[in-house]
Amino acid sequence: MKFSHDPKLKRVPGLSEQVTDFLVSEIEMGSYKSGEVLPSEAKLSARFEVSRTVIREALARLKYDGLIESRQGSKCRVVESTAKRVFRLDKLEDRDSNEIGYLYEFRAILESESAFLAAKRRSKKDIARLDRCVEALNQATQKGIDGTTENVNFHMAVVDASGNPFLSDFMHFLSGKIWALVQADRDHSKQKGLPPEVQQEHVAIFEAISTGNQNKAREAVLTHLKNAAERRGINILNFDRFFC
Amino acid sequence: MKFSHDPKLKRVPGLSEQVTDFLVSEIEMGSYKSGEVLPSEAKLSARFEVSRTVIREALARLKYDGLIESRQGSKCRVVESTAKRVFRLDKLEDRDSNEIGYLYEFRAILESESAFLAAKRRSKKDIARLDRCVEALNQATQKGIDGTTENVNFHMAVVDASGNPFLSDFMHFLSGKIWALVQADRDHSKQKGLPPEVQQEHVAIFEAISTGNQNKAREAVLTHLKNAAERRGINILNFDRFFC
DNA sequence: GTTATAATGTTGTATGTCAAGTTAAATGTC
DNA sequence: GACATTTAACTTGACATACAACATTATAAC
Numbered sequence: 335m336k337f338s339h340d341p342k343l344k345r346v347p348g349l350s351e352q353v354t355d356f357l358v359s360e361i362e363m364g365s366y367k368s369g370e371v372l373p374s375e376a377k378l379s380a381r382f383e384v385s386r387t388v389i390r391e392a393l394a395r396l397k398y399d400g401l402i403e404s405r406q407g408s409k410c411r412v413v414e415s416t417a418k419r420v421f422r423l424d425k426l427e428d429r430d431s432n433e434i435g436y437l438y439e440f441r442a443i444l445e446s447e448s449a450f451l452a453a454k455r456r457s458k459k460d461i462a463r464l465d466r467c468v469e470a471l472n473q474a475t476q477k478g479i480d481g482t483t484e485n486v487n488f489h490m491a492v493v494d495a496s497g498n499p500f501l502s503d504f505m506h507f508l509s510g511k512i513w514a515l516v517q518a519d520r521d522h523s524k525q526k527g528l529p530p531e532v533q534q535e536h537v538a539i540f541e542a543i544s545t546g547n548q549n550k551a552r553e554a555v556l557t558h559l560k561n562a563a564e565r566r567g568i569n570i571l572n573f574d575r576f577f578c
Numbered sequence: 579m580k581f582s583h584d585p586k587l588k589r590v591p592g593l594s595e596q597v598t599d600f601l602v603s604e605i606e607m608g609s610y611k612s613g614e615v616l617p618s619e620a621k622l623s624a625r626f627e628v629s630r631t632v633i634r635e636a637l638a639r640l641k642y643d644g645l646i647e648s649r650q651g652s653k654c655r656v657v658e659s660t661a662k663r664v665f666r667l668d669k670l671e672d673r674d675s676n677e678i679g680y681l682y683e684f685r686a687i688l689e690s691e692s693a694f695l696a697a698k699r700r701s702k703k704d705i706a707r708l709d710r711c712v713e714a715l716n717q718a719t720q721k722g723i724d725g726t727t728e729n730v731n732f733h734m735a736v737v738d739a740s741g742n743p744f745l746s747d748f749m750h751f752l753s754g755k756i757w758a759l760v761q762a763d764r765d766h767s768k769q770k771g772l773p774p775e776v777q778q779e780h781v782a783i784f785e786a787i788s789t790g791n792q793n794k795a796r797e798a799v800l801t802h803l804k805n806a807a808e809r810r811g812i813n814i815l816n817f818d819r820f821f822c
Numbered sequence: 823g824t825t826a827t828a829a830t831g832t833t834g835t836a837t838g839t840c841a842a843g844t845t846a847a848a849t850g851t852c
Numbered sequence: 853g854a855c856a857t858t859t860a861a862c863t864t865g866a867c868a869t870a871c872a873a874c875a876t877t878a879t880a881a882c
Contacts, residue, residue: 345649348865350638374832385867387631390833391638394594398639399664405589406833416754420643420664421747433743440744443691451683456859486660499677500684503665510660592834618863629836634864650864651843 345353349384350391356382357392361401361412371409372402423511427518434515435569441512442559444505445493449551452495453543460495461544467491468540471533478527485528486513492555495543516566535561593628594635601636602625605645605656615653616646667755671762678759679813685756686803688749690738693795696739697787704739705788711735712784715777722771729772730757732780736799739787760810779805 357372366372375393379386393410396402400419404410426437452460467488474481486509493505535558541552610616619637623630637654637662640646644663648654663740670681694702711732718725730753737749779802807814 350865351641354642387634387866387868390631391635393833394635394638395642398596398598398642403589404833405874406592406872407831408876413828416750416757418751418754422664423744424663435742436742439695439742440748443687443745447687447691477844491796498680498682498683500667501687504684506660507662510662512603513660519813545724564647594834620863631835631837637864648864649843650841651862652845653863 355390453551597636693738784800
């Protein structure tokens, strides 16, 4: 049996990765506070019993994230946490159901407001793209195939139609994480194909956006995500805010 | 004159940083598409005319961001953009006023919904913290000092009171970027101290959250951010959506 | 005490080496 | 010729050493 081309092969974490994670947790735990200096590369090399190369690759990662700062000649300094250059969303799979509920709430806020804005700003190209997405979802529903890709495409078409590049970029990032999360426990559910009621929800969103009904677009998204969370057994928290 | 301890010294970008930026832009431009392999470290080393050490440190950064993937023995692969591990918000200072307007809109969505949730979920500790923040802003207003720190603290107390850790974490990240942006052109305005009307807006937000009036909390934040954007001459886009 | 100088420490970069793993070519087999 | 096996070449991971550029600290001079 050959594994040469299988991309799902377990990637063994290298030494620099391990050192990186360790240093990150130490900084986040407060072992090294803002403004303080880290031990020299030589000291870290001795402490972790790895070569300086490994240490440097780990530190390069931290520098890129803006966690530490360095200048030739003097030791690395830990920068204030407000100056972080990236937003990271790791270890999502081993968070409890409660936290995932918060993630869906977060997503619901962004996507519903995106739809609200999209109903106002959507261009003809946006509507055409949304139309294609709905059609693709239709075919997926009829054929009974998975349709996850088409689903994601539709949701991304909505946020892109909002016209806000930050909203758009961030939701692309977030949906990647959520998608990976969904795929992770798709083995459990074993459900094939999209239920027809899901597609009805999609159509409702599309109609509201294309006709320019902002409030209806927002509520259609909220309804859809509320149902989606329920279908996945996620502990939703505050979705009923607009329905009381 | 000595600069030894001055942290504002211009940090000269190292070779690995330059290589990193170049490779990132090449991947984003599409020179290396998803699933394709990068040239070997030796080839890259020859191409950029730097040592393999530099290349490895640059690649370590890309791996950490989830832009590429590597396994011992085979070349690095570019991963699908949906699998990116981080959300980055760089080069914010050289975006035009229009885009900054979108940034404020993005922020307004998150902060107004945070306030909406905070008005429902705020604990006694949250209210106490908000109270301390308002008091600190009061004193800053009276003393006529800058008050930027107190301002940021208040806004973060609001999002923390929302109880949603994702919302909270992300807004901490985002406010760091916005704060840096504000500080960048604070030299232009030369305004000292907070105007009294700003503090009134803060108090309105606090009152709405502490009394549990969700809708009022959300609109108070929107009003505040709308005015804040106007005061800073930012081209706001859609803030009047709730006022028509 | 202050200032100039030397010594030391630290990061940035380059080079070489080897091990472990993958890929591609050569070879053998039917 | 098609297929499987072995071999060779290539690639990443990690280590060690060396040196330049810069910063810090200790020392010496005044």
